[in-house]
Amino acid sequence: MVVATEYVCSLVNNSCAVNRIAGHQDDRIKNSNVEYLPATWIDMPDIAPFILVSDAQLSARIEANESVFAAENSTVLVMSEPQWFYVQAVNVRCEIIQADHLSRLIGTIWINRLFAMVIVINCWPMPIVRLVCRHHRNPALKRVLEMITDALMNVAYDVVIPYAILYPYQRDFNTTTRMFDGTVYYQDGWFATTTRNLQQLFISSWFNFICTIGPGFSMLSCMSTIKFCVHPQNNRVVGANAHGMDTLRVLGRGIRIRNAYLRLTKVASVILSSAGLFVLIIHLHATLVANLGGNSGCLLELRPWFKTKYTCVVLEASCTRQGVNAPQLALEDAVSEMDPNGIRSLVLSHCPQIEMPTQIRALLGLEQLKIYNSTIKTWEMDAAIDASTKPGLQFVYIIETNMSGIPPALLHRDLPLRLTDIEFSGTNLTRIPADLHEYWSHVQFLCLEASPGITEIPPSTAQMPSLSQLNLAGNVIAAVPDNQFVANAFYSVNLGGNPLHSLPIELGFTLLLHDIRIQHTKIASLPLKWFQEPPPSNIWGTCVIIMAGDSPLCDKLFANETDVVEGSTVPVPVNRTGLNTFIVDGYLVDCTSMPLQRFYPVEYERAWRQKNL
Structure with missing residues (x-):
């Protein structure tokens, strides 16, 4: 005994x-x-x-006042009831912040709905599970169900949603060329969408870092707790006898402790349930604002939380659709009925008389401006693009548009510093200002293509220090001055489709030079000076590519003629490396025949504009 x-x-x-x-x-x-x-x-x-x-x-x-609990699991993360509630509260707070952030960046509706659903489900398992399992004989079951639900929602938060954002880029990326197809950069909203997707996927601040990894640690602790709920320690504990149980009735302190835990559980359930209901209401409010304020000209909308105005990221003001001659009415609606700061890309299309309205200055967040199939009548300084009202503007595309000259609103010294890409394709421009370099010193990509009125290379382009890509295809340029490219450091020069007979003898700084395009020209030979010095090599260690399909130069190469260098008395070595490729003393000449195409994807643009025609 x-x-x-x-x-x-x-x-x-x-x-x-x-x-x-x-x-x-x-x-x-x-x-x-x-x-x-x-x-x-x-x-x-x-x-x-x-x-x-x-x-x-x-x-x-x-x-002996010693611990009666096993110490071998003291380092294992196992959450008690209060700890689990505190962790859930922090997680829900982080997820709400991230969901608000996502609603302002991601335009994909189902992703926003999934994120809101994840938060709501994450808030409601405690009251629902406890209600369902209140009479179950195994109290550990409700803890396991709560933890499993929380872990599954964290998987959706940390894995499913980021992959859903990333998948379109994985699908469209060409692993052979290691780049996207060139047309995607001109799609309505592609750039605006991509920049915001990257902001959502990557860490932008320490606070964002904490909110992002918090649910991950919660999932880890949930897995540890589930392990010890399902597989408890195999320790023997002596059961209580009848005499011992009778004595428990006098221990009021133990009863008070249990009642305190029950009250805590009820309060925690109410708080988490209220948070889930709050998220549901806010998400439904954002959906209601989008449905009531929807505009048929909006090509990409957002549904940000806590906003009372409709948010459109890509807006097309089509005069044909609205039955007007000018886009003033559409811009007035954008400023009055939408959040003007939310518009990132503006398309003005099918307008026979554009008198650029001053409302465009109210679009402070504008990043891309496109004018298609229109006629610019006036665009004065009162509607100018400047650094104070358009600090984020990066692209200006004027396509298939009539204009007597470059508008004054684009010719001043206060242009946004981020405006690096200006393209004119299919216009009736006839003159380029001689002082263009004074206004566009920060422009890196300049396109003046398919403009029959352009008969010479604008001399001012020789003085644009940042210019790296120059596209002059499809014009009526008959000659290029020999010193035109002396001060430039080009990546690509496109002179295709011009009635050129010769190329300039100077290439400028060739460290970045990748290709020179002279398809569909009358060029029959290359300048001698190019071969009097060692062939240029770029930073990639590759040959400079001369794309010369459908030119007399390629006719000579196909005929095995060696007089492909102008004025050379010594035959230049020519080696055929492929069906349509030749190495001419260090230069790779590509003679692949193809129709002359504009650099700007006009055919795609016409398809994109069909929606609001």
Whole structure:
């Protein structure tokens, strides 16, 4: 017969509040050998709120004021009820912040809905699971269900949603050329969408970093807790006898502790349920604003939370669709009915008389401006593009448009510094200002193509220090001055489709030069000076490519003629490396025949504009 002292061990705050009961004799524990209680019991007061300790070894530990819980799992992350609620509260807060951020950046409707659903489901498992499992005999089941639900929602948050944002780029990326197809850069909203997707995918601040990784740590702790709920420690604990259970009735302190936990559970359920309801209401409000304020000219909309105005990222003002001659009305609607700061790309199309309205200055967030199939009547300084009202503007495309000259609103010294790409394709321009370099010193890509009125290379382009790509295809340029490219450091020069007979003898700085395009020209030979010096090599260590399809130069190469260098008295070595490619003393000449195409994808542009025709 073993004599032991019985104790009531109330589990609270990760400690054992011990109350001595009485000494008595118990035949059932004479063969027991319990040294510790399971460590997980510390963190599961709803599973084992009161433990009757009547084992000799445990009693000795309690008398010596030593821990009665197993220490081997002390380093394992197992969450108690209060800890789990605090972690959930932090996670939900992080997810709400991220969802608000996503609603302002991502225009894909189903992704926004999925994110909102994830938060709502993450807020509601505690009350729902506890309601369903309130009569279940295994209290650990509700903890497991709560943790599994939380872990699954974190997988959707950390894996599914980021991959859904990234997938379109993975699908469209050409692994052979290691780049996207050139037409995607001109699609309505592609650039605006891509920049915002990258902001959502990548970390932009320390606060964003914390909000992003927080749910990941929560998922890890959930997995650890589930492990110890499903597979508890195999420790033996002596059951309580009838005498011991009677003595529990006098321990009011233990009852108060349990009631406190029940109150905490109810409060936590109410708080999390309210947070889920709040997210649901905010998301429905954003959806309602988008549905009520929808504009048929909006090609890409956002549904940001806490906004009372319709947010359109890409807006097309089509005069044909609205039955007007000028786009003033559409811009007035954009400023009055939409959030003007939300418009990132503006398309003015099918307008026979554009008198650029001053409302364009109110579009402070504009990044891309496109004018298609229109006639620019006036575009004065009162509607000018400047750094103060358009600090983020980067692209100006004027396509298939009538204009007597470059508008004054684009010819001043206060243009946005980020405006690096200006393209004119299919216009009736006849003159380019001689002082263009003074206004466009920061422009890197200049396109003046398919303009029959352009008969010479604008001399001012020789003084544009940032210019790296010059496209003059499809004009009526008959000659290029020999010193035209001396001061330039081009990546690409396109002179195709011009009635050129010769090329300039100077190429300028060739460190970045990748290709020279002279398809559909009358050029029959290359300048001698190009071969009097070592062939240029670029930073990639490759030959400079001369694309000369459908030119007399390629006719000579196909005929195995060697007089392909103007004025050379010594034959220049020519090696055929492929069906349509030749190496001419260090230059790679590509003679592939193809129709003359504009650099700007006009055919795609016509298809894009069909929606609002």
